Amino acid sequence: MFDEVRPFDWVMLAVEILVLLLIAYEVGIGLWRNRKTRNYLSALHGQMRKGLDLQTTAPSVGMGETDAVRAWLRAVPGWVEETNTLLSGYSAQASASFLHKPHGEQAGRENDYRGIYHYGRLQYAELVERLNNLRTIMEKPDVYL
Numbered sequence: 001m002f003d004e005v006r007p008f009d010w011v012m013l014a015v016e017i018l019v020l021l022l023i024a025y026e027v028g029i030g031l032w033r034n035r036k037t038r039n040y041l042s043a044l045h046g047q048m049r050k051g052l053d054l055q056t057t058a059p060s061v062g063m064g065e066t067d068a069v070r071a072w073l074r075a076v077p078g079w080v081e082e083t084n085t086l087l088s089g090y091s092a093q094a095s096a097s098f099l100h101k102p103h104g105e106q107a108g109r110e111n112d113y114r115g116i117y118h119y120g121r122l123q124y125a126e127l128v129e130r131l132n133n134l135r136t137i138m139e140k141p142d143v144y145l
Helices: 007-056 067-090 092-099 118-139
Strands: none
Touching: 007 067, 007 118, 067 092, 067 118, 092 118
């Protein structure tokens, strides 16, 4: 009675195989995205560390115009450019968010950094702004990366 294989049985087998392949594809894509995001975040953590190091080594008021101060003043734009290059390789949205300057919010903020060497206050304000933008990007990788 059940010895024969009917055409309907072959159709059902094909449908079941297709469903299993679709499930495997969805799981594989999810795993690939998670791995890719982890790799991106790992690289961004390195950039965050470099930026935080720049923040902690900012020149103080009493330092004067030394080679260390000039090196720091050159390092901040270099870090911004390096980080933006990294982000633009991931997504245009992440790069745009990193470079975004909110109107009015940061105006005059360089005056808040009175302990920083006076020629470095603008760079320091930009560094803090970029670090905050990078932190936001890293907290929402599904949106930006």
